[in-house]
Amino acid sequence: MSLSTRSQVIIGLFLMILMAVTRGHHFATINHLPSASWAVFFLAGLYLSGKWMFPLLLTQAALMDFVSITWGGVSSYCVSPAYSLLLLVYGALWLAGRWYASHYQFNWKTLLPLISSVVFVTIISTVLSGGGFYFFSGRYAEPTLIEYAHRFAIYFPRNLSNMAFYLTLATICHIAFTFAKHSTNESQQNQS
Secondary structure, three states, X not given: OOOOHHHHHHHHHHXXXXXXXXXXXXXXXXXXXXXXXXXXXXXXXXXXXXXXXXHHHHHHHHHHHHHHHHOOOOOOOOOOHHHHHHHHHHHHHXXXXXXXXXXXXXXXXXXXXXXXXXXHHHHHHHHHHHHHHHHHOOOOOOOOHHHHHHHHHHHHHHHHHHHHHHHHHHHHHHHHHHHHHHHHHHHHHHHO
């Protein structure tokens, strides 16, 4: 996938805005949308060729959490030693997006690698974030694998549906922009 620098900047800004308006109970007045953070990192890995956006998104997520806890009245319950595992979660999502970008083609065959990468990275991310919090946060006196398996069964479908929601919207936008670009190119060729 080769996008112009201008397109990458626009996509990057849009992804930052999307994370800002959907991340938890931070600044958004849109309280009914699920967090787009995981999808944002996947999509940034997919669409943005430079590595500049990854640290920028990490900084944005951490600053939003800091500001919302410090001044926004949001509980700090989730901030624990396990919080650092979010670096691995977001890194996995970014890398899954990069992997899919290398397998992308504008045809139906690309759906299998897309779905496979999304399911796989959502499993990994759920284990790292939820499992990390359960086992390393210090919030649970006696964590067990059996109890975590139960928690995984609860959280994984929700995490996967959140990813599917945002990636479906992104896919629709991608298809629409691709068709619009092709029709513009055809119009220009016909006028020549």
